[in-house]
Amino acid sequence: SSGINAEYGGTDALSVVQCYSSDSQVLKLEPDREFILSPNNIQEVRVKFEPLETGVRDYQVNVVDTNNRVLLERWLVHTTADLPVVSRTYDLPLSRSLVPTTKQISFVNPYTTERVFKLKTNRPELLSFRDNLLSVPSKQSVNIGLVLSPLAMSNFNYIMVFVNDVQQKCEECFAVRIT
Secondary structure, eight states, X not given: OEEEEEEEEOOSSOEEEEXXXXXXXXXXXXXXXXXXXXXXXXXXXXEEEOXXXXXXXXXXXXXXXXXXXXXXXXXXXXXEXXXXXXXXXXXXXXXXXXXXXEEEEEEEOOSSSOEEEEEEESOTTTEEESOSEEEEOTTOEEEEEEEEOGGGGSSOOOXXXXXXXXTOOEEEEEEEEEO
16 A cells, blocks of 8 residues: 545635545545534645555545535546555465355464454455454464355456555465465
């Protein structure tokens, strides 16, 4: 993930404003609720990019006066996402079934202190996690519980598993190949 701080300068009048992303799962905004903007003041808006796919894409951020339902400004956010380095590939055999299948893969906390990690995938319709948060003691190994949808048997080469820190920076990336 990555982010930028953008600034919006207020109008001549007091405004109740909210910013909206064209894809709130990928482009997250803070504040993510209405805020009051005093005349001629500036509001900082944090734009956080958390891609689930590689490639080049454009997203829109709309700044709206929610009381008057007026578009105040529109920003175009141009992004490029590359796949992080894949540290391990897991081949997981799945039997054809109409119910979800559970599997486990291992993860080691490389740090000398306990850390909390957030799990994400590029294919949430195919793969979910038993727990989205992992609290892992220093230098210890834990199992990541995977729940694979029956749809995962389709012709998908790889499903990516991202192990992120609490700021959503990718710490490790695994590729899961369904066999």
